[in-house]
Amino acid sequence: xxxxxxxxxxxxxxxxxxxxxxxxxxxxxxxxxxxxxxxxxxxxxxxxxxxxxxxxxxxxxxxxxxxxxxxxxxxxxxxxxxxxxxxxxxxxxxxxxxxxxxxxxxxxxxxxxxxxxxxxxxxxxxxxxxxxxxxxxxxxxxxxxxxxxxxxxxxxxxxxxxxxxxxxxxxxxxxxxxxxxxxxxxxxxxxxxxxxxxxxxxxxxxxxxxxxxxxxxxxxxxxxxxxxxxxxxxxxxxxxxxxxxxxxxxxxxxxxxxxxxxxxxxxxxxxxxxxxxxxxxxxxxxxxxxxxxxxxxxxxxxxxxxxxxxxxxxxxxxxxxxxxxxxxxxxxxxxxxxxxxxxxxxxxxxxxxxxxxxxxxxxxxxxxxxxxxxxxxxxxxxxxxxxxxxxxxxxxxxxxxxx
Ligand code: CS2
Ligand code: MG
Numbered sequence: 001x002x003x004x005x006x007x008x009x010x011x012x013x014x015x016x017x018x019x020x021x022x023x024x025x026x027x028x029x030x031x032x033x034x035x036x037x038x039x040x041x042x043x044x045x046x047x048x049x050x051x052x053x054x055x056x057x058x059x060x061x062x063x064x065x066x067x068x069x070x071x072x073x074x075x076x077x078x079x080x081x082x083x084x085x086x087x088x089x090x091x092x093x094x095x096x097x098x099x100x101x102x103x104x105x106x107x108x109x110x111x112x113x114x115x116x117x118x119x120x121x122x123x124x125x126x127x128x129x130x131x132x133x134x135x136x137x138x139x140x141x142x143x144x145x146x147x148x149x150x151x152x153x154x155x156x157x158x159x160x161x162x163x164x165x166x167x168x169x170x171x172x173x174x175x176x177x178x179x180x181x182x183x184x185x186x187x188x189x190x191x192x193x194x195x196x197x198x199x200x201x202x203x204x205x206x207x208x209x210x211x212x213x214x215x216x217x218x219x220x221x222x223x224x225x226x227x228x229x230x231x232x233x234x235x236x237x238x239x240x241x242x243x244x245x246x247x248x249x250x251x252x253x254x255x256x257x258x259x260x261x262x263x264x265x266x267x268x269x270x271x272x273x274x275x276x277x278x279x280x281x282x283x284x285x286x287x288x289x290x291x292x293x294x295x296x297x298x299x300x301x302x303x304x305x306x307x308x309x310x311x312x313x314x315x316x317x318x319x320x321x322x323x324x325x326x327x328x329x330x331x332x333x334x335x336x337x338x339x340x341x342x343x344x345x346x347x348x349x350x351x352x353x354x355x356x357x358x359x360x361x362x363x364x365x366x367x368x369x370x371x372x373x374x375x376x377x378x379x380x381x382x383x384x385x386x387x388x389x390x391x392x393x394x395x396x397x398x399x400x401x402x403x
Contacts, residue, residue: 142360
């Protein structure tokens with residue numbers, strides 16, 4: 001079998017997605033996700049201008065060699081754009097291999113280690129009461145794990161709090177980035193009140209999660225983790241940017257609140273020290289940004305040595321293709337923790353028909369050969385790319401801050 005064609009499809013059924021379709025001379029094809037939110041066309045160019053010509057005529061079964069060729073062979077390694085392009089190709093090649101074997105991908109990986117994959121959903125509100133109600137609605141839908149974000153008194157809507165959280169609508173509301181305002185001190189005072197109330201109302205059964213979106217310093221994160229200990233969070237996510245991996249030592253020395261990290265990681269090197277020193281509990285790398293099945297499997301195996309569990313990133317900008325791929329990995333991976341799942345619009349489900357099924361708090365990849373996700377190209381073409389940005393963030397005095 002030989003690779004005959006590599007198509008890069010950009011569509012925007014409510015938000016932008018970059019999808020690769022690798023077609024073989026035997027008619028089999030595979031699909032991969034290469035979406036990088038707010039920088040989609042850079043991946044398109046990388047794929048079309050640099051990667052596609054290298055693939056034509058190759059044997060699609062040689063997934064590892066192709067991965068190494070695109071990673072090591074590029075000299076300019078790593079980075080979100082390069083790795084999203086490699087991820088898309090890798091996902092499509094695993095799709096082809098599993099289809100050729102007439103097996104769902106999880107069978108090729110080693111088979112199912114569980115019957116279903118626990119997911120966590122998102123709930124948010126501008127006030128604590130609104131957030132508490134939103135958690136209740138998710139619980140009523142059958143969710144067993146819920147991430148909760150709340151507006152901060154004195155600030156306009158901040159990350160993940162619904163109104164004004166432009167990233168949840170794909171940043172498509174404005175042609176230039178929306179700017180949010182941030183105050184760490186106001187935030188740190190308010191968040192423990194949210195989780196105290198959630199435990200009061202819902203008791204100890206629910207898994208509760210919270211995302212700090214890289215906004216604190218290590219000592220601030222240590223304090224927040226301590227303040228949240230009585231409420232027994234499933235995790236505190238991304239407390240501090242992980243460019244300085246050693247910084248997480250400080251957090252670890254001070255709190256037993258579990259730490260999740262890594263949605264922006266691209267390779268095993270981004271997490272090496274964090275894992276070797278057991279500074280995190282959950283690794284959030286995901287198939288579309290960490291090198292596809294090949295890259296992610298390597299990271300997850302390494303994590304298992306250090307008692308770290310998996311938690312693939314899975315908001316809406318991780319397309320239904322990557323979600324399907326993640327679901328196969330999740331069903332197999334021995335050190336599975338949880339899968340993020342924020343859901344898709346009906347149109348997105350139509351553009352990307354899939355075998356994976358979500359029911360309440362769980363997902364299953366389905367039994368279709370391959371990863372089980374396709375793209376309806378005709379429908380996709382009716383929803384062309386629209387320039388969109390993620391928001392940026394400033395402190396109250398105007399200083400640019402991490403978003
Ligand atoms: C996030 C994302 O899902 C998460 O935990 O932090 O919503 C993130 O902001 C987006 O994926 C950015 O594209
Ligand atoms: Mg996050």
